[in-house]
Amino acid sequence: xxxxxxxxxxxxxxxxxxxxxxxxxxxxxxxxxxxxxxxxxxxxxxxxxxxxxxxxxxxxxxxxxxxxxxxxxxxxxxxxxxxxxxxxxxxxxxxxxxxxxxxxxxxxxxxxxxx
Amino acid sequence: xxxxxxxxxxxxxxxxxxxxxxxxxxxxxxxxxxxxxxxxxxxxxxxxxxxxxxxxxxxxxxxxxxxxxxxxxxxxxxxxxxxxxxxxxxxxxxxxxxxxxxxxxx
Numbered sequence: 626x627x628x629x630x631x632x633x634x635x636x637x638x639x640x641x642x643x644x645x646x647x648x649x650x651x652x653x654x655x656x657x658x659x660x661x662x663x664x665x666x667x668x669x670x671x672x673x674x675x676x677x678x679x680x681x682x683x684x685x686x687x688x689x690x691x692x693x694x695x696x697x698x699x700x701x702x703x704x705x706x707x708x709x710x711x712x713x714x715x716x717x718x719x720x721x722x723x724x725x726x727x728x729x730x731x732x733x734x735x736x737x738x739x740x
Numbered sequence: 741x742x743x744x745x746x747x748x749x750x751x752x753x754x755x756x757x758x759x760x761x762x763x764x765x766x767x768x769x770x771x772x773x774x775x776x777x778x779x780x781x782x783x784x785x786x787x788x789x790x791x792x793x794x795x796x797x798x799x800x801x802x803x804x805x806x807x808x809x810x811x812x813x814x815x816x817x818x819x820x821x822x823x824x825x826x827x828x829x830x831x832x833x834x835x836x837x838x839x840x841x842x843x844x845x846x
Contacts, residue, residue, distance in 0.1 A: 660835075670783070670826055672835040688834045722782060727773065727828065727835070730782040 627651035627729050631721060634734035637713055641738075645708040647723030647731055654704035655679065658726050661697060661708045663719035664733070671719075673697075676706065713738045742767050742829050746838035754846045759814040761841045763805075763827035772810040773828040774803060777840075783826060787812060819845050 633645040645661070658681075661673045674697040677684040685697055696709040706723055713736075720733040743766040753759045763772060771790040775783040785794045787803040790810060800815045814821055822845050827838040 668824065669839060670828075670837040672837070675833075675835075686833050727830065728785050728788075730784070733782055 627725070629723050629725060629729060629731035631723055631731045631734035634721065634736045636737045636739065638740050639714055639738055641713055642709070642711045643713060643736060645710070645721055645723075645734060645736070647706045647708075649704045649706070649723075649725065652725060652729075655701045659697075659699060659706040660724045660727060661695075661706075661721060662724055662727075662730075663717075663721045663736075665719045673721075674708065710736070715739060741834055742769060742832055742836050744827050744829060744836055744838035746825075746827060746841050748841060749839070750842045750844070752844040752846045753814075753817040755817055755819065757817045759817050759821075759843065761812045761825055761843070763810045763812075763838050765808040765810070765829060767832075768807045769829040769831040771831070772803070772805060773830065774812050775826045775828065776823045777826065778823045786825070817845065821845075 628650045629647055631647045637643050656678050658677045660675045663671050663673055673688050673691055675686045676697045676699050694712050699706045715738050718738050720735050722730050722733045724730045745764045747762045774787040776786040777783040786797055790805055791803040802813045805811055824840045824842045826840045829836055
């Protein structure tokens with residue numbers, strides 16, 4: 626059974642950092658392209674970042690508005706993908722999902738940025 | 741960036757009624773994915789590659805379209821179809837979603 630489990634969310638003050646993790650199982654992670662997508666309180670879905678697999682040199686793509694603040698990474702030995710988020714803003718408040726090639730989604734983790 | 745415009749924003753259909761949801765792209769895309777999201781749950785892939793039903797999706801659902809115009813059709817509305825449906829284009833980065841169509845039952 627395919628599983629994606631996000632952790633690391635919570636309440637954080639503006640300007641602070643947070644690192645999300647996504648542990649996966651049930652599929653061949655080493656060849657999977659992984660994404661982070663968020664859903665705002667208004668229910669808008671926004672793709673944030675993608676990391677390709679080793680055969681594609683772990684090529685990374687970002688949404689322009691988070692480039693330089695967010696960093697996606699992966700650890701194939703742990704079948705996990707990460708999202709480091711720095712200099713967080715109130716508009717980053719959302720549910721954050723990791724996805725396997727936009728096919729399978731985790732249950733999401735809530736990030737609230739507020740003072 | 742390709743902008744996806746979904747219509748209608750909200751609609752209500754009677755059981756047995758045919759339903760069509762639309763997704764208009766600001767530039768031509770190669771294909772479209774559709775996702776179903778029920779209240780409190782994560783989005784689920786529903787239709788991929790414009791017209792292919794994901795595993796477990798009832799065959800009353802279908803997808804069609806090309807270029808800038810795509811649609812999801814339900815041949816006969818059922819209560820379990822109540823959800824919000826989102827389209828997603830993967831033809832160019834950044835990947836972009838439509839704003840969703842909330843489907844309710846009368």
